[in-house]
Amino acid sequence: MRILSVHNRYQIRGGEDESRQAEENLLREKGHTVEVYEEHNDRIAQMNSLNVASRTVWSQESHDIVKQRLRKETHDIIHVQNFFPLISPSIYYAASSEGVPVVQTLRNYRLLCPNALFFRDGQVCEDCLGKFLPIPGIVHSCYRENRAATTAVASMITVHRALGTWMKMVDVYIALTEFARQKFISAGFPPEKIVVKPNFIHPDPGVGTGNGGYALFVGRLSVEKGLDTLLTAWEKLGGKISLKIVGDGPLADKVKQAVTELPGVEWLGRKPMSEVHYLMGEAKFLIFPSKWYETFGRVAVEAFAKGTPAIAANIGAIAEVVDSGRTGLHFQPGDAKDLASKVEWALTNPQKILQMRQEARKEFETKYTAETNYLRLMEIYRKVKIKK
Missing domain, CATH: 3.40.50.2000 (Glycogen Phosphorylase B;)
Structure with a gap:
């Protein structure tokens, strides 16, 4: 199986990156071909704010890169790990035009909440949950405490809601827990399109003693x-x-x-x-x-x-x-x-x-072992391919 893995990296490598890389390495270990399309937030320093804002909503560059890659080699799946902010949902449309099914892992709540956390002023906040236009997020400057930047994120969320991107252009969403799955369902995402597959730890680090006190x-x-x-x-x-x-x-x-x-x-x-x-x-x-x-x-x-x-x-x-x-x-x-x-x-x-x-x-x-995770991931990939 040939998979195109897509992700936008941040300056600081965190658990999201660890999990994504572990998944890619596991697939390669199992004999699959995994190609990577990656953008890095370091590029933002070379762009003006208007350019970054427009790319957040629709990156023609990313659309064309993904389309070219899918045309050059036959791919079975495009697995989107994170498109925000430089890659954008435009890549879904590139995949659709080439007939390649899209799997999107939901590693945060970005499609529902401008700051992706459901967290504001030191406590849980669901003010934007289910809202077509996340106005509360803009009012409170929830993304990077910057109203202009938050408006760009809110525009991305709203434009793609209006286009039906979230409903039509992704074949399967992977939530990491049932709790996260239910949040997306409560926001109007179709339950049949959201499956649960947790992250995993590989290689097995082995058992400790617990005697450190x-x-x-x-x-x-x-x-x-x-x-x-x-x-x-x-x-x-x-x-x-x-x-x-x-x-x-x-x-x-x-x-x-x-x-x-x-x-x-x-x-x-x-x-x-x-x-x-x-x-x-x-x-x-x-x-x-x-x-x-x-x-x-x-x-x-x-x-x-x-x-x-x-x-x-x-x-x-x-x-x-x-x-x-x-x-x-x-x-x-x-x-x-x-x-x-x-x-x-x-x-x-x-x-x-x-x-x-x-x-x-x-x-x-x-x-949470690699083997259990691999079997679940293959089950998801095969169902998506059959559907397509």
Whole structure:
């Protein structure tokens, strides 16, 4: 099978990129031909704002590049991982003109919300959900806190709603969880076109010991990731267990301050994935305090692969990924007191945590291995090809 994988890369490589690259590598390992069409946001610095805005709605350049590639070689599938902002939905039309089916992975909520997060002013916001024109997003300058840039994103969403692009030009959407799938359905996307296939971890990092005696946070140091909840909870815990924080982001200064003020809090900055996996395997548990509707929760699944349970906010997709009482615990999102109480419970119930370690690893082996993911992806590709 020959697949054209399409994605727009950002300056900072994150979980979205990790998941996309893992999928491409897996397909190649299985003998498929995977070609890549990639744009990088570095190009934006060479463009004026009007050019960027127009490309966000319709990039004729990307349309022509994809069409030329599809004409040059016969492709079975075009798999769009991310078209925003430089590639645009124009590529769907290029694929349609060449009779190639389109699969789109929904890695965020960009088609429903200008900032793609359903998150504003420190809390969940669904003001634009289901609206033909996402005016609230424009009013609040939700994309990059810039009204002009938000207007460009809102225009892209609205123009392609009017054209019927989202309904007609994509054969199958892949949501990473049932929670994310339901959000798109509630916005009017056809249920029969949205399937669920989670991300996966490959290669298997193997099980850790859990004997490190610390809790672990891995992720972007930002408000939506719940850093304020995390640090307040550790203040309440008063040094009962140490906390290692891996990552970087806009709240780095707040984390630096916490290191000097709170006993047992350590900031490690960015780390290579091999080191992150080691830290996960030795941690007693992972803390996942997000305040927004995560579309998946890759960090929690990486922890499961190491046999480490997660204490996670009961919100969005992560509440679906973590089975409270079996592979971890839930706490109320944004509630530092509840998070602290769940950590205290975990510290006083070591046998339960040991059982959770076994269940977390079992969950990984059942749902999140490369082989399971490959079989599901092939099932999706074959159905799309038959339909076309």
